[in-house]
Amino acid sequence: MAVLGSKRMIEIRNLSKSFPGADGTVEALKGINLTIADGDIYGIIGMSGAGKSTLVRCINLLERPTKGEVSIDGVEMTSLSPKALREMRRSITMIFQGFNLLMQRTCLDNICFPLELAHVSRKEAKEKALALLELVGLPDKAHAYPAQLSGGQQQRIAIARALATNPKVLLCDEATSALDPKTTADILELIRDINRKLGITVIVITHQMSVVEEICNRVAILDQGYVVEEGDVSEVFSHPQSQAAKRLVFPEEETEILPTQQNVRIIRLVFRGAEETGRPLITQMAVDEGITANILYASTRCIGDKIYGKMLLSLPDHEGTVKRAIAYLSNGEDVLAEEVDV
Protein backbone atom coordinates (compact mmCIF):
# COMPACT_ATOMS: atom_id res chain seq x y z
CA MET A 1 0.00 0.00 0.00
CA ALA A 2 1.13 3.52 -0.77
CA VAL A 3 2.62 5.75 1.85
CA LEU A 4 -0.11 7.97 3.18
CA GLY A 5 0.11 11.55 4.23
CA SER A 6 3.00 12.18 1.90
CA LYS A 7 3.27 14.88 -0.76
CA ARG A 8 0.09 16.30 -2.22
CA MET A 9 -0.30 15.25 -5.83
CA ILE A 10 -3.68 16.64 -6.75
CA GLU A 11 -5.50 19.49 -5.11
CA ILE A 12 -8.99 20.48 -6.15
CA ARG A 13 -10.22 23.67 -4.58
CA ASN A 14 -13.75 25.00 -4.68
CA LEU A 15 -14.34 23.50 -8.09
CA SER A 16 -17.67 24.01 -9.80
CA LYS A 17 -18.80 23.10 -13.27
CA SER A 18 -22.05 24.02 -14.91
CA PHE A 19 -23.31 23.29 -18.40
CA PRO A 20 -25.70 25.52 -20.28
CA GLY A 21 -28.73 23.38 -21.08
CA ALA A 22 -32.05 23.83 -22.83
CA ASP A 23 -33.88 24.29 -19.51
CA GLY A 24 -31.32 26.58 -17.90
CA THR A 25 -27.90 25.84 -16.50
CA VAL A 26 -27.13 22.39 -15.15
CA GLU A 27 -24.75 22.42 -12.22
CA ALA A 28 -22.79 19.22 -12.45
CA LEU A 29 -20.26 19.94 -9.73
CA LYS A 30 -20.76 22.25 -6.78
CA GLY A 31 -17.79 23.50 -4.81
CA ILE A 32 -15.65 20.36 -4.75
CA ASN A 33 -12.61 20.26 -2.46
CA LEU A 34 -10.33 17.23 -2.58
CA THR A 35 -6.72 16.54 -1.78
CA ILE A 36 -5.11 13.45 -3.20
CA ALA A 37 -1.71 12.39 -1.92
CA ASP A 38 1.13 11.11 -4.05
CA GLY A 39 0.82 7.33 -4.33
CA ASP A 40 -2.85 7.15 -3.41
CA ILE A 41 -5.33 4.95 -5.17
CA TYR A 42 -8.21 7.29 -4.75
CA GLY A 43 -11.75 6.18 -5.48
CA ILE A 44 -14.46 8.58 -6.56
CA ILE A 45 -17.77 6.80 -6.38
CA GLY A 46 -21.32 7.83 -7.04
CA MET A 47 -24.51 6.88 -8.81
CA SER A 48 -24.80 7.75 -12.51
CA GLY A 49 -25.41 11.44 -12.87
CA ALA A 50 -23.54 12.26 -9.68
CA GLY A 51 -20.87 14.13 -11.63
CA LYS A 52 -18.01 11.60 -11.49
CA SER A 53 -17.08 11.75 -15.15
CA THR A 54 -17.24 15.53 -15.18
CA LEU A 55 -15.02 15.68 -12.11
CA VAL A 56 -12.36 13.43 -13.62
CA ARG A 57 -12.44 15.47 -16.83
CA CYS A 58 -11.93 18.64 -14.83
CA ILE A 59 -8.68 17.17 -13.52
CA ASN A 60 -7.02 16.95 -16.94
CA LEU A 61 -9.13 19.85 -18.19
CA LEU A 62 -10.95 17.94 -20.90
CA GLU A 63 -13.72 19.95 -19.26
CA ARG A 64 -12.80 23.43 -18.12
CA PRO A 65 -14.10 24.17 -14.61
CA THR A 66 -16.56 27.04 -14.40
CA LYS A 67 -15.03 28.04 -11.09
CA GLY A 68 -12.24 26.86 -8.82
CA GLU A 69 -8.75 25.49 -9.19
CA VAL A 70 -7.06 22.20 -9.94
CA SER A 71 -3.39 21.80 -9.25
CA ILE A 72 -1.37 18.74 -10.09
CA ASP A 73 2.05 18.28 -8.55
CA GLY A 74 2.09 21.99 -7.80
CA VAL A 75 1.08 23.09 -11.31
CA GLU A 76 -2.11 25.11 -11.55
CA MET A 77 -3.91 23.49 -14.48
CA THR A 78 -6.40 26.24 -15.25
CA SER A 79 -3.66 28.81 -15.83
CA LEU A 80 -1.71 26.77 -18.42
CA SER A 81 -1.48 27.83 -22.05
CA PRO A 82 -2.98 25.35 -24.55
CA LYS A 83 0.51 24.14 -25.45
CA ALA A 84 1.64 23.78 -21.84
CA LEU A 85 -1.62 21.99 -21.06
CA ARG A 86 -1.02 19.47 -23.85
CA GLU A 87 2.44 18.77 -22.49
CA MET A 88 1.10 18.47 -18.97
CA ARG A 89 -1.46 15.93 -20.14
CA ARG A 90 1.35 13.52 -20.94
CA SER A 91 1.84 13.15 -17.21
CA ILE A 92 -1.88 12.72 -16.41
CA THR A 93 -3.09 9.95 -18.64
CA MET A 94 -6.44 8.27 -18.73
CA ILE A 95 -8.08 4.92 -19.36
CA PHE A 96 -11.72 4.57 -20.27
CA GLN A 97 -14.74 2.31 -19.97
CA GLY A 98 -14.74 1.71 -23.73
CA PHE A 99 -10.93 1.27 -23.92
CA ASN A 100 -10.81 3.74 -26.84
CA LEU A 101 -8.09 1.97 -28.73
CA LEU A 102 -7.31 2.95 -32.29
CA MET A 103 -8.91 0.05 -34.14
CA GLN A 104 -6.87 0.48 -37.32
CA ARG A 105 -3.54 0.26 -35.50
CA THR A 106 -1.78 -2.75 -34.05
CA CYS A 107 -1.45 -3.00 -30.29
CA LEU A 108 2.20 -1.98 -30.52
CA ASP A 109 1.30 1.11 -32.54
CA ASN A 110 -1.49 1.94 -30.12
CA ILE A 111 1.05 2.02 -27.30
CA CYS A 112 3.40 4.08 -29.48
CA PHE A 113 0.62 6.60 -30.15
CA PRO A 114 1.20 8.97 -27.19
CA LEU A 115 4.95 8.80 -27.86
CA GLU A 116 4.35 9.72 -31.48
CA LEU A 117 2.36 12.72 -30.29
CA ALA A 118 5.34 13.70 -28.17
CA HIS A 119 7.70 13.31 -31.16
CA VAL A 120 9.67 10.48 -29.59
CA SER A 121 11.71 8.60 -32.20
CA ARG A 122 10.12 5.49 -33.66
CA LYS A 123 12.89 3.24 -32.41
CA GLU A 124 12.73 4.52 -28.86
CA ALA A 125 8.91 4.39 -28.87
CA LYS A 126 8.94 0.80 -30.06
CA GLU A 127 11.34 -0.30 -27.34
CA LYS A 128 9.23 1.39 -24.71
CA ALA A 129 6.05 -0.15 -26.13
CA LEU A 130 7.53 -3.65 -26.09
CA ALA A 131 8.57 -3.22 -22.47
CA LEU A 132 5.06 -2.07 -21.59
CA LEU A 133 3.49 -5.02 -23.40
CA GLU A 134 5.61 -7.18 -21.15
CA LEU A 135 4.48 -5.26 -18.08
CA VAL A 136 0.78 -5.70 -18.86
CA GLY A 137 1.31 -9.37 -19.65
CA LEU A 138 0.64 -9.35 -23.39
CA PRO A 139 4.08 -9.61 -24.99
CA ASP A 140 2.73 -11.77 -27.82
CA LYS A 141 0.06 -9.30 -28.93
CA ALA A 142 2.36 -6.63 -30.38
CA HIS A 143 1.19 -7.17 -33.93
CA ALA A 144 -2.41 -8.09 -33.21
CA TYR A 145 -5.19 -5.60 -33.85
CA PRO A 146 -7.49 -4.57 -30.97
CA ALA A 147 -10.51 -6.29 -32.56
CA GLN A 148 -8.72 -9.61 -32.15
CA LEU A 149 -8.43 -9.15 -28.38
CA SER A 150 -10.89 -9.71 -25.54
CA GLY A 151 -12.18 -6.76 -23.52
CA GLY A 152 -9.74 -7.41 -20.69
CA GLN A 153 -6.82 -7.63 -23.10
CA GLN A 154 -7.90 -4.41 -24.80
CA GLN A 155 -7.95 -2.64 -21.45
CA ARG A 156 -4.44 -3.96 -20.76
CA ILE A 157 -3.27 -2.43 -24.02
CA ALA A 158 -5.00 0.83 -23.06
CA ILE A 159 -3.19 0.75 -19.70
CA ALA A 160 0.14 0.17 -21.44
CA ARG A 161 -0.63 3.09 -23.72
CA ALA A 162 -1.49 5.28 -20.75
CA LEU A 163 1.84 4.43 -19.14
CA ALA A 164 3.95 5.15 -22.23
CA THR A 165 4.66 8.77 -21.33
CA ASN A 166 5.66 7.95 -17.72
CA PRO A 167 2.71 9.73 -16.13
CA LYS A 168 2.48 10.82 -12.51
CA VAL A 169 -1.26 10.32 -12.42
CA LEU A 170 -3.48 7.68 -14.00
CA LEU A 171 -7.17 8.51 -14.30
CA CYS A 172 -9.45 5.48 -14.61
CA ASP A 173 -12.89 6.42 -15.86
CA GLU A 174 -15.16 3.41 -15.20
CA ALA A 175 -12.27 1.35 -16.51
CA THR A 176 -13.73 -1.98 -15.44
CA SER A 177 -17.43 -1.31 -15.91
CA ALA A 178 -17.54 -3.10 -19.24
CA LEU A 179 -15.72 -6.18 -17.97
CA ASP A 180 -16.85 -9.37 -16.29
CA PRO A 181 -16.04 -9.87 -12.58
CA LYS A 182 -13.03 -12.13 -13.15
CA THR A 183 -11.49 -9.79 -15.71
CA THR A 184 -12.31 -6.83 -13.48
CA ALA A 185 -10.35 -8.39 -10.66
CA ASP A 186 -7.38 -9.02 -12.98
CA ILE A 187 -7.37 -5.45 -14.28
CA LEU A 188 -7.65 -4.03 -10.75
CA GLU A 189 -4.75 -6.23 -9.73
CA LEU A 190 -2.73 -4.81 -12.61
CA ILE A 191 -3.61 -1.23 -11.62
CA ARG A 192 -2.59 -1.94 -8.04
CA ASP A 193 0.69 -3.42 -9.28
CA ILE A 194 1.39 -0.33 -11.36
CA ASN A 195 0.63 1.88 -8.38
CA ARG A 196 3.09 -0.06 -6.27
CA LYS A 197 5.85 -0.63 -8.78
CA LEU A 198 5.82 2.71 -10.54
CA GLY A 199 4.46 4.87 -7.73
CA ILE A 200 1.79 6.36 -9.97
CA THR A 201 -1.11 8.09 -8.24
CA VAL A 202 -4.34 6.51 -9.43
CA ILE A 203 -7.81 7.99 -9.47
CA VAL A 204 -10.57 5.44 -9.91
CA ILE A 205 -13.97 6.65 -11.02
CA THR A 206 -16.63 4.01 -10.57
CA HIS A 207 -20.18 3.26 -9.59
CA GLN A 208 -19.18 -0.15 -8.28
CA MET A 209 -18.55 -0.45 -4.55
CA SER A 210 -16.53 -3.60 -5.07
CA VAL A 211 -13.96 -1.77 -7.18
CA VAL A 212 -13.28 0.77 -4.44
CA GLU A 213 -13.20 -1.93 -1.78
CA GLU A 214 -10.73 -3.90 -3.80
CA ILE A 215 -8.01 -1.40 -4.58
CA CYS A 216 -8.59 2.07 -3.16
CA ASN A 217 -7.09 3.39 0.05
CA ARG A 218 -9.14 6.56 0.04
CA VAL A 219 -12.55 7.36 -1.32
CA ALA A 220 -14.81 10.31 -1.96
CA ILE A 221 -18.52 9.83 -2.37
CA LEU A 222 -20.11 12.09 -4.91
CA ASP A 223 -23.83 12.81 -4.85
CA GLN A 224 -25.64 15.35 -7.02
CA GLY A 225 -22.48 17.34 -7.60
CA TYR A 226 -21.34 17.43 -3.98
CA VAL A 227 -18.67 15.45 -2.17
CA VAL A 228 -20.81 14.12 0.66
CA GLU A 229 -18.20 11.98 2.32
CA GLU A 230 -14.45 11.52 2.07
CA GLY A 231 -11.84 9.52 3.90
CA ASP A 232 -10.10 6.19 4.26
CA VAL A 233 -11.99 3.43 2.51
CA SER A 234 -12.25 1.22 5.58
CA GLU A 235 -13.62 4.13 7.61
CA VAL A 236 -16.15 5.33 5.07
CA PHE A 237 -17.34 1.85 4.22
CA SER A 238 -17.74 0.58 7.73
CA HIS A 239 -19.40 3.72 9.08
CA PRO A 240 -21.09 5.48 6.22
CA GLN A 241 -22.53 8.75 7.48
CA SER A 242 -24.40 10.30 4.58
CA GLN A 243 -27.53 8.95 2.95
CA ALA A 244 -25.72 8.64 -0.37
CA ALA A 245 -22.91 6.64 1.23
CA LYS A 246 -25.38 4.34 2.93
CA ARG A 247 -27.22 3.78 -0.31
CA LEU A 248 -23.94 2.78 -1.97
CA VAL A 249 -22.56 0.67 0.85
CA PHE A 250 -25.76 -1.10 1.79
CA PRO A 251 -27.93 -0.94 -1.32
CA GLU A 252 -30.04 -3.90 -0.26
CA GLU A 253 -31.32 -2.12 2.84
CA GLU A 254 -32.98 0.39 0.60
CA THR A 255 -35.24 -2.29 -0.71
CA GLU A 256 -37.94 -4.45 0.72
CA ILE A 257 -35.79 -6.38 3.19
CA LEU A 258 -36.14 -4.12 6.19
CA PRO A 259 -39.65 -2.70 6.25
CA THR A 260 -41.29 -6.14 6.25
CA GLN A 261 -39.65 -7.13 9.53
CA GLN A 262 -41.43 -6.41 12.79
CA ASN A 263 -40.56 -7.02 16.45
CA VAL A 264 -37.01 -7.84 15.58
CA ARG A 265 -33.68 -6.10 15.88
CA ILE A 266 -31.37 -6.16 12.92
CA ILE A 267 -27.61 -6.48 12.92
CA ARG A 268 -25.41 -5.79 9.99
CA LEU A 269 -22.26 -7.87 9.66
CA VAL A 270 -19.52 -6.57 7.42
CA PHE A 271 -16.65 -8.83 6.42
CA ARG A 272 -13.67 -6.80 5.38
CA GLY A 273 -11.17 -9.43 4.36
CA ALA A 274 -11.78 -11.66 7.33
CA GLU A 275 -9.69 -14.82 7.51
CA GLU A 276 -11.53 -17.87 6.29
CA THR A 277 -11.24 -20.17 9.29
CA GLY A 278 -13.76 -22.75 8.33
CA ARG A 279 -15.62 -21.80 11.51
CA PRO A 280 -19.33 -21.30 10.87
CA LEU A 281 -19.77 -18.01 12.69
CA ILE A 282 -23.56 -17.86 12.97
CA THR A 283 -23.93 -21.48 13.99
CA GLN A 284 -21.09 -21.10 16.45
CA MET A 285 -22.89 -18.13 18.02
CA ALA A 286 -25.96 -20.31 18.55
CA VAL A 287 -23.82 -22.94 20.26
CA ASP A 288 -21.61 -20.61 22.31
CA GLU A 289 -24.10 -17.93 23.25
CA GLY A 290 -27.43 -19.62 22.67
CA ILE A 291 -28.47 -16.85 20.32
CA THR A 292 -30.26 -17.93 17.19
CA ALA A 293 -30.10 -15.43 14.40
CA ASN A 294 -32.11 -15.41 11.24
CA ILE A 295 -30.16 -14.54 8.10
CA LEU A 296 -32.20 -11.97 6.19
CA TYR A 297 -29.65 -11.24 3.58
CA ALA A 298 -26.18 -12.36 2.76
CA SER A 299 -23.73 -11.41 0.10
CA THR A 300 -20.25 -12.66 0.73
CA ARG A 301 -17.47 -13.86 -1.45
CA CYS A 302 -14.01 -15.24 -1.04
CA ILE A 303 -11.07 -13.57 -2.65
CA GLY A 304 -7.98 -15.59 -2.09
CA ASP A 305 -8.54 -16.97 1.40
CA LYS A 306 -10.33 -13.87 2.70
CA ILE A 307 -14.01 -13.20 3.03
CA TYR A 308 -15.61 -9.97 1.87
CA GLY A 309 -19.23 -8.94 1.98
CA LYS A 310 -22.16 -8.32 4.25
CA MET A 311 -24.95 -10.09 6.07
CA LEU A 312 -28.10 -8.87 7.72
CA LEU A 313 -29.23 -10.87 10.75
CA SER A 314 -32.49 -10.51 12.58
CA LEU A 315 -32.55 -11.14 16.33
CA PRO A 316 -35.32 -11.14 18.88
CA ASP A 317 -36.20 -7.66 20.18
CA HIS A 318 -34.19 -7.97 23.38
CA GLU A 319 -31.50 -5.44 24.35
CA GLY A 320 -29.22 -7.91 26.14
CA THR A 321 -29.31 -10.46 23.36
CA VAL A 322 -28.48 -7.85 20.75
CA LYS A 323 -25.55 -6.52 22.79
CA ARG A 324 -24.15 -10.01 23.40
CA ALA A 325 -24.52 -10.90 19.73
CA ILE A 326 -22.72 -7.76 18.59
CA ALA A 327 -19.93 -8.38 21.10
CA TYR A 328 -19.60 -11.99 19.99
CA LEU A 329 -19.64 -11.26 16.26
CA SER A 330 -17.24 -8.32 16.52
CA ASN A 331 -14.73 -10.61 18.14
CA GLY A 332 -13.22 -11.74 14.89
CA GLU A 333 -10.67 -9.55 13.20
CA ASP A 334 -11.97 -7.68 10.17
CA VAL A 335 -15.54 -8.48 11.02
CA LEU A 336 -17.69 -5.55 11.92
CA ALA A 337 -21.09 -5.87 13.57
CA GLU A 338 -23.50 -3.07 14.31
CA GLU A 339 -27.18 -2.57 14.75
CA VAL A 340 -29.21 -1.15 11.89
CA ASP A 341 -31.96 1.34 12.63
CA VAL A 342 -35.18 0.01 11.25
Added chain:
Amino acid sequence: MGNLFTKEKWQVALEVLQEEIPAALLDTAYLTLLATFFAVLIGLPLGVLLVAGDKNGVLPLPRFVLSILNGIINVLRSVPFLILMIVVMPLSELITGTRIGTVAFMVPLVIAAFPFIARLVETSLRELNPNIIEMAQSMGATPFQIIWKVMLPECVPSLVSNLTIAITTILGYTAMSAAIGGDGLGKIAINYGYYRYNYPVMILAVVVLILLVQIFQSIGTYLASKLDRRQKH
Protein backbone atom coordinates in the same frame (compact mmCIF):
# COMPACT_ATOMS: atom_id res chain seq x y z
CA MET B 1 -38.86 -2.97 -82.69
CA GLY B 2 -37.79 -5.15 -85.58
CA ASN B 3 -35.82 -2.49 -87.44
CA LEU B 4 -34.05 -1.32 -84.27
CA PHE B 5 -32.06 -4.52 -84.18
CA THR B 6 -31.33 -5.34 -87.80
CA LYS B 7 -28.45 -7.46 -88.91
CA GLU B 8 -26.78 -4.40 -90.44
CA LYS B 9 -26.93 -2.55 -87.14
CA TRP B 10 -25.32 -5.42 -85.30
CA GLN B 11 -22.66 -5.38 -87.99
CA VAL B 12 -21.97 -1.72 -87.26
CA ALA B 13 -21.95 -2.49 -83.55
CA LEU B 14 -19.27 -5.08 -84.05
CA GLU B 15 -17.14 -2.60 -85.94
CA VAL B 16 -17.64 0.07 -83.30
CA LEU B 17 -16.73 -2.40 -80.61
CA GLN B 18 -13.43 -3.09 -82.30
CA GLU B 19 -12.53 0.37 -83.52
CA GLU B 20 -14.08 2.97 -81.26
CA ILE B 21 -14.89 1.43 -77.93
CA PRO B 22 -11.35 0.70 -76.68
CA ALA B 23 -10.30 4.34 -77.07
CA ALA B 24 -13.61 5.57 -75.64
CA LEU B 25 -13.21 3.27 -72.66
CA LEU B 26 -9.78 4.70 -71.99
CA ASP B 27 -11.11 8.24 -72.35
CA THR B 28 -13.89 7.57 -69.88
CA ALA B 29 -11.69 5.83 -67.34
CA TYR B 30 -9.05 8.54 -67.64
CA LEU B 31 -11.56 11.37 -67.26
CA THR B 32 -13.28 9.65 -64.33
CA LEU B 33 -10.14 8.88 -62.37
CA LEU B 34 -8.47 12.22 -63.00
CA ALA B 35 -11.62 14.16 -62.12
CA THR B 36 -11.99 12.06 -58.97
CA PHE B 37 -8.38 12.80 -58.07
CA PHE B 38 -8.83 16.57 -58.32
CA ALA B 39 -12.23 16.44 -56.64
CA VAL B 40 -10.68 14.53 -53.70
CA LEU B 41 -7.86 17.06 -53.56
CA ILE B 42 -10.45 19.77 -52.91
CA GLY B 43 -13.24 17.75 -51.29
CA LEU B 44 -11.23 15.85 -48.68
CA PRO B 45 -9.83 18.91 -46.88
CA LEU B 46 -13.24 20.55 -47.08
CA GLY B 47 -14.91 17.50 -45.56
CA VAL B 48 -12.32 17.46 -42.78
CA LEU B 49 -12.91 21.16 -42.19
CA LEU B 50 -16.67 20.62 -41.95
CA VAL B 51 -16.17 18.09 -39.14
CA ALA B 52 -13.14 19.54 -37.37
CA GLY B 53 -14.47 23.09 -37.66
CA ASP B 54 -17.76 22.22 -36.01
CA LYS B 55 -18.39 23.98 -32.73
CA ASN B 56 -17.69 20.71 -30.91
CA GLY B 57 -14.91 19.77 -33.32
CA VAL B 58 -11.18 19.68 -32.69
CA LEU B 59 -10.55 22.92 -34.56
CA PRO B 60 -13.65 25.07 -34.13
CA LEU B 61 -14.03 27.63 -36.93
CA PRO B 62 -15.98 30.88 -36.79
CA ARG B 63 -19.61 30.20 -37.52
CA PHE B 64 -19.77 32.31 -40.63
CA VAL B 65 -16.89 30.40 -42.23
CA LEU B 66 -18.76 27.14 -41.80
CA SER B 67 -21.97 28.72 -43.07
CA ILE B 68 -20.23 29.94 -46.21
CA LEU B 69 -18.66 26.53 -46.77
CA ASN B 70 -21.94 24.75 -46.31
CA GLY B 71 -23.66 27.28 -48.55
CA ILE B 72 -21.22 26.78 -51.43
CA ILE B 73 -21.46 23.01 -51.14
CA ASN B 74 -25.25 23.06 -51.06
CA VAL B 75 -25.56 25.40 -54.04
CA LEU B 76 -23.19 23.32 -56.16
CA ARG B 77 -24.92 20.10 -55.13
CA SER B 78 -28.29 21.56 -56.11
CA VAL B 79 -27.44 22.46 -59.72
CA PRO B 80 -28.25 19.58 -62.08
CA PHE B 81 -25.06 18.38 -63.72
CA LEU B 82 -26.22 19.08 -67.28
CA ILE B 83 -26.93 22.72 -66.37
CA LEU B 84 -23.71 23.02 -64.38
CA MET B 85 -21.69 21.92 -67.40
CA ILE B 86 -23.24 24.66 -69.52
CA VAL B 87 -22.85 27.30 -66.81
CA VAL B 88 -19.14 26.63 -66.27
CA MET B 89 -18.28 26.31 -69.96
CA PRO B 90 -16.67 29.76 -70.14
CA LEU B 91 -14.59 28.95 -67.07
CA SER B 92 -13.69 25.63 -68.60
CA GLU B 93 -12.57 27.33 -71.79
CA LEU B 94 -10.55 29.80 -69.77
CA ILE B 95 -8.71 27.06 -67.93
CA THR B 96 -8.31 24.42 -70.65
CA GLY B 97 -8.56 26.54 -73.81
CA THR B 98 -11.34 24.40 -75.33
CA ARG B 99 -15.04 23.70 -74.97
CA ILE B 100 -15.12 20.13 -76.22
CA GLY B 101 -13.33 16.86 -75.62
CA THR B 102 -12.03 15.10 -72.57
CA VAL B 103 -9.96 17.88 -71.03
CA ALA B 104 -12.64 20.56 -71.29
CA PHE B 105 -15.03 18.48 -69.21
CA MET B 106 -12.57 18.03 -66.42
CA VAL B 107 -13.56 21.41 -65.01
CA PRO B 108 -17.32 20.88 -64.63
CA LEU B 109 -16.71 17.32 -63.42
CA VAL B 110 -14.43 18.48 -60.64
CA ILE B 111 -16.77 21.33 -59.72
CA ALA B 112 -19.70 18.93 -59.54
CA ALA B 113 -17.79 16.21 -57.71
CA PHE B 114 -15.84 18.01 -55.00
CA PRO B 115 -18.89 19.17 -52.99
CA PHE B 116 -20.26 15.64 -53.21
CA ILE B 117 -16.94 14.24 -51.99
CA ALA B 118 -16.77 16.83 -49.21
CA ARG B 119 -20.16 15.60 -47.96
CA LEU B 120 -19.11 11.96 -48.21
CA VAL B 121 -15.92 12.66 -46.27
CA GLU B 122 -17.94 14.55 -43.69
CA THR B 123 -20.30 11.58 -43.31
CA SER B 124 -17.37 9.17 -42.91
CA LEU B 125 -15.60 11.26 -40.30
CA ARG B 126 -18.77 11.84 -38.29
CA GLU B 127 -19.11 8.08 -37.83
CA LEU B 128 -15.97 8.06 -35.68
CA ASN B 129 -16.66 7.47 -32.00
CA PRO B 130 -16.13 10.83 -30.26
CA ASN B 131 -14.55 9.01 -27.30
CA ILE B 132 -11.58 8.17 -29.51
CA ILE B 133 -11.01 11.86 -30.11
CA GLU B 134 -11.36 12.55 -26.41
CA MET B 135 -8.72 9.88 -25.77
CA ALA B 136 -6.30 11.62 -28.14
CA GLN B 137 -6.99 14.96 -26.47
CA SER B 138 -6.40 13.42 -23.06
CA MET B 139 -2.93 12.42 -24.28
CA GLY B 140 -2.06 15.90 -25.41
CA ALA B 141 -2.67 15.58 -29.17
CA THR B 142 -2.86 18.82 -31.16
CA PRO B 143 -5.87 19.36 -33.44
CA PHE B 144 -3.74 18.54 -36.49
CA GLN B 145 -2.39 15.39 -34.87
CA ILE B 146 -5.95 14.33 -34.17
CA ILE B 147 -6.91 14.87 -37.80
CA TRP B 148 -3.85 13.12 -39.26
CA LYS B 149 -3.26 10.37 -36.76
CA VAL B 150 -6.76 9.61 -35.55
CA MET B 151 -9.67 10.85 -37.63
CA LEU B 152 -8.40 10.03 -41.13
CA PRO B 153 -6.62 6.70 -40.41
CA GLU B 154 -9.48 5.39 -38.28
CA CYS B 155 -11.97 6.21 -41.06
CA VAL B 156 -10.01 4.70 -43.96
CA PRO B 157 -12.44 1.81 -44.64
CA SER B 158 -15.43 4.13 -44.65
CA LEU B 159 -13.58 6.73 -46.75
CA VAL B 160 -12.69 4.08 -49.32
CA SER B 161 -16.31 2.87 -49.50
CA ASN B 162 -17.55 6.40 -49.96
CA LEU B 163 -14.88 7.18 -52.53
CA THR B 164 -16.10 4.20 -54.52
CA ILE B 165 -19.57 5.72 -54.54
CA ALA B 166 -18.05 8.98 -55.73
CA ILE B 167 -16.17 7.29 -58.58
CA THR B 168 -19.25 5.55 -59.91
CA THR B 169 -21.23 8.78 -59.72
CA ILE B 170 -18.48 10.68 -61.56
CA LEU B 171 -18.44 7.92 -64.17
CA GLY B 172 -22.13 8.61 -64.71
CA TYR B 173 -21.38 12.31 -65.09
CA THR B 174 -18.74 11.68 -67.75
CA ALA B 175 -21.29 9.75 -69.78
CA MET B 176 -23.71 12.64 -69.42
CA SER B 177 -21.12 15.10 -70.63
CA ALA B 178 -21.36 13.51 -74.07
CA ALA B 179 -24.69 15.31 -74.54
CA ILE B 180 -22.84 18.58 -74.98
CA GLY B 181 -19.59 17.50 -76.56
CA GLY B 182 -17.76 15.26 -74.13
CA ASP B 183 -15.79 12.26 -75.27
CA GLY B 184 -15.88 8.66 -74.18
CA LEU B 185 -18.42 5.86 -73.94
CA GLY B 186 -21.28 8.28 -73.43
CA LYS B 187 -20.52 9.91 -76.75
CA ILE B 188 -20.75 6.57 -78.57
CA ALA B 189 -24.01 5.73 -76.84
CA ILE B 190 -25.57 9.08 -77.71
CA ASN B 191 -24.17 9.40 -81.25
CA TYR B 192 -25.24 5.94 -82.37
CA GLY B 193 -28.21 5.28 -80.15
CA TYR B 194 -29.85 8.70 -80.01
CA TYR B 195 -28.88 10.35 -83.29
CA ARG B 196 -28.79 7.30 -85.56
CA TYR B 197 -31.24 4.94 -83.86
CA ASN B 198 -28.57 2.29 -83.68
CA TYR B 199 -29.65 0.55 -80.50
CA PRO B 200 -27.15 -2.31 -80.65
CA VAL B 201 -24.23 0.14 -80.43
CA MET B 202 -25.90 2.03 -77.60
CA ILE B 203 -26.50 -1.15 -75.67
CA LEU B 204 -22.94 -2.19 -76.24
CA ALA B 205 -21.63 1.12 -74.91
CA VAL B 206 -23.91 0.86 -71.89
CA VAL B 207 -22.76 -2.70 -71.21
CA VAL B 208 -19.15 -1.53 -71.25
CA LEU B 209 -20.11 1.29 -68.83
CA ILE B 210 -21.77 -1.24 -66.55
CA LEU B 211 -18.66 -3.40 -66.61
CA LEU B 212 -16.55 -0.38 -65.72
CA VAL B 213 -18.80 0.44 -62.77
CA GLN B 214 -18.62 -3.19 -61.67
CA ILE B 215 -14.83 -3.12 -61.78
CA PHE B 216 -14.58 0.13 -59.80
CA GLN B 217 -17.11 -1.07 -57.27
CA SER B 218 -15.46 -4.46 -56.80
CA ILE B 219 -12.04 -2.93 -56.31
CA GLY B 220 -13.50 -0.42 -53.84
CA THR B 221 -15.39 -3.01 -51.85
CA TYR B 222 -12.37 -5.30 -51.76
CA LEU B 223 -10.04 -2.53 -50.62
CA ALA B 224 -12.44 -1.22 -47.99
CA SER B 225 -12.72 -4.63 -46.38
CA LYS B 226 -9.04 -5.49 -46.85
CA LEU B 227 -8.00 -2.25 -45.17
CA ASP B 228 -10.40 -2.61 -42.26
CA ARG B 229 -8.63 -3.97 -39.18
CA ARG B 230 -11.79 -4.22 -37.14
CA GLN B 231 -12.57 -7.70 -38.41
CA LYS B 232 -11.31 -10.62 -36.45
CA HIS B 233 -8.98 -12.66 -38.60
